[in-house]
Amino acid sequence: MTAQAARPVVYDPFSVAFQEDPFPVYRRLRDEAPVYRSEKWGFWALSRYDDVRACLLDTDTFINHPGIDLDATNDQGGAGNLPIIDNPRHDELRAVVQRRFMPRSIAALEDSVRAIATRLVDALAPGGVADIAQDLSWPLPYEVFFDFLGLPHGEDRAQLIAWSHGLKDRIPDDDRLTPKAIACTENSRIYLAELLMRRHREPKADLLTHIVQSDIAGVPFAEADIEPASEIVGLVFGLYLAGIETTAGLLSTLFHELAKRPDQQRALRENPSLIPGAVEEGLRYRTPLQLTVRTATRDVTLHGTTIPEGSRVAMVIGAANHDDRQFDNAHVYDALRPAVRHLGFGKGLHGCLGNPLARLEARVALEVALPRLGGFRVAGTPARYPSTPNMAVLEHLPVSFQSPTTSEPVVRRAPDTALRTLVVGERTEVAEGVVTLALAGADLPSWEPGAHVDLLLGNGLTRQYSLCGDPDDRGTYRIGVLREEAGGGGSRFVHDELLPGVTVSVRAPRNHFRLERSAHYVFVAGGIGITPILTMIAEAEAAGADWMLLYGGRRRASMAFLDELERHGDRVTVWPQDTHGLLDLDALLREPRPDTLVYACGPGPLLDAVEARCTGWPEGALHVERFAATPLAAPVLDEPFEVELARTGRVLTVPTDRSIVEVVEAGTGMNLLTSCSEGKCGTCETGVLEGTPDHRDVLLTPAERAACDRMMICVSRSCSPRLVLDL
Template sequence: MSLMSGFANPVVYDPFDARFHDDPFPVYRRMRDEAPVYYNEKWNFYALSRFDDVRDAIRDSETYLNFEGIDLDDTNSQGGAGNIPVLDNPRHDEIRGVVQRQFMPRSIKKLEDDIRTVVTTLVDSFADRGTADLADELCWPLPYEIFFDFLGLPDGEDREQLKAWSHGLKDRVPDSAELTPVAIESTTRSRDYLAEMLARRRREPKADLLTHIVQADIGGVPLAESEIDAASEIVGLVFGLYLAGIETTSGLLTTLFHQLGTHPEQQKALRENPSGIPNAVEEGLRYKTPLQLVVRTSSREVTLHGVTIPRGSRVAMVLGAANHDDRQFEDADEFDALRPAVRHLGFGEGLHGCLGNPLARLEAKIALEVALPRLGQYEIAGTVRRYASTPNAAGLDRLPVSFQRGRA
């Protein structure tokens, strides 16, 4: 029995529908109130939307497994073996352990000067102009430059090609779970390129993450096979990092600059008191969670709120809905950059909590610290546009603004 029965106008939650993403919050509210265990017959998945239910589920790595992937569409086929988000234990902890230390806050802290230099250079390029597209000129270039340098990927034409492929990877058609030909080709080319780079690093090691990975072992057994090809587990690991390392951060950045552009009083408060910026970053993660949902597969039958989820079901934990639950947050549908620190699910929790969250938080913090005083009071100056991506992603690829001409 579904909690939706008895309602004349049933809840419709379809993240494949592009129109849904224009304003998902009313649907999320109805899900939480009327159908906390929602079943989508068209796409054959269940969805949890209340904060406590989602948090309990993402922390229960024995009941909800990742082996079938965390996406509703065919994105799961892109990562391959070694891709951390689709691994369960014991292999999950073994593979994640290879790179865990490099993503710890203490290690990421060493990148602060480099991040500040990149942000400053990007802002310098438009600060005297009075207009900019912050998505195109700051929020996307920043994570590309930082993460590609962190991995150890080359500059120049190679990097530009990788950027093009990374966008191609996310090419989708609304109302379809299938990868497009562009996404398939971009996947193939990206994996082939990463295999080549890992083989090169084995021959010519450098002080970068690719070298660390290709030289790693697990219990004395080398992670890299003698012949590295696109299907190798080590390529899946790097490909997963490559997939996740850009879009989550750009989504967070575009949300922050978009919302502050529509809340001038909050923008002004942060300029006058930059110590509030870390809390503003957390509010951006809560308000428009970059990864709106993650999907797992139930290993057993689960009954919740009177609804039975059969064993083997695909279950979406809708982080974006949980982070707007008014059972957990006051004025949950309002963006408040000055909100005191709250516990949210912006990066998940438990076994599969986001590995790169310290880096994304640091990039967002520095971007606001540098850009807000340089731009002065800015406002949205045109139509913003959602980045066309997978059903679970939230972010913008167009964010036009106008501003006072800043000064260093």
């Protein structure tokens, strides 16, 4: 027995010595005490990846109330603070702000984030020394998030920043709040209550106004007199805290680790498309949120040890993300590491709301800084930010810069549209005329429920198929394909030619049928339309949402995946037409349901019927995905129109018998990315800078069409004499 093994494992997250270098203790936890009991502080701890992930997803057994912190930080958030609230109230409150944090919404902030990052980076001293934590890692998320929320500039903002640091004041080896932390918390909540009241009286175009004007199930969220202890203040207070420190921690980690690895700096400068992967590796390697606490609602036995009901259980994410059972060379930061399934943003119901914004800020910061600053290295001793034991964030990071040797342009990340050659693996007949194919590769691009891939078939056709496997499986894409004898030949080719061992070219996933966050879902599937719904059901289950599925088909034998759906019991209604007739949509959709989204996929007549029944539902409640474009009416402008390509100033005329795609490719030699040519896959989505499109696709919502800022140029035309496109 080694001397280390003879010593008992001691995990004390309040210890300064531990906080400076937690990784040796994490290794011993995983290897020797995967279910650890801290008698000193009265909690249990889980440290292995599989255990932590499973428990984060099991929100029935491990609940967030009364809080996710080991210390008295739980007392600071108060009512409305999302991380300490369980369902059903959690989803009701999260829905107030969820759409503002969706990836497409956050993407609209990129220009402003880039402008802030550029100003901060240009203020540094190339060839000199700077504290990159104080001069970039902290100021960037403060400015971005304060502007995003709608917090004021000037003295008020400076005071809020001072309070936000003060409320994290802690004494080592003590789980109580200091008097300074208590006072700063109270001052912050009082200020936010007053600010929300001002937004009540004087609305602005910001997130605070959106929150104060929201309602939940028809009840106004904001009370007539907003008190510091109210739910609405708790929601804003939680957003305000979570949106800054974690991102500052991620940025500091990225610059710290890259400063020690000049070869990886160089690789990212030369190929900025690698930067998103470097960001994910930073989230894995030194996760800003090192642990999150849950409360067990029953006795739980793991690895031969029983955690009693009512126990506080620390999910040590920082240890799980270093588990060599899950990651090769887990102890090494590798900016070029292939994408991995880390837990840096949590998992499931309480997964980080603001993760798209944090990822955007980190990516842009590296895209701006790496070419402008040249090489950099650590020039002093980094210092940890004094905070709760949950967090791993740097307050100071002194670095020295070499002068840039090139004037490299800042390159924005382009969508992953590359073709990959995948191998057909397992092939299974899952219903009469329906097969699933497992397409195998390595480090495949990630995807979310509702996504589809393009298959470039050997007969010259390109076809889109929804993914219906596990989004966490980065080595396999699963698709389900119905053989259609009267179709265009794509499905027949898949059934006859794509046998195990055959290769096929596949384009990276795209998603125009994303599952939005909701407390309740109604899913309607017709025939092979069940494929995208399968993964949506799994996502809804993981999030703890309430859902039901009405699944129709011509006959039971032709309905795929019935064995997979059987475990969901009476949540699923199977409706074969030969024995039950047409789907009873009237009973399902006649009356709008509060806080409910409807997702439907299937043949055109079914979706037409669903749309007709949902006319009385709130705008945005219905989401559909069609197999084929709807029949097109006559164009609004039945005559030629002009398109101006904004990036070159080139002007082309689109006649009545040709599409925009055809005209642009023929007139410029450009090879535009397109696939279905029917306005149903989204491959050709293009920004519109001026003019009014005549939308003829099946993807954009009514609100997105009304915005006139994007269009599918394979089928859509123009209502105005000229369109200016972002091409």
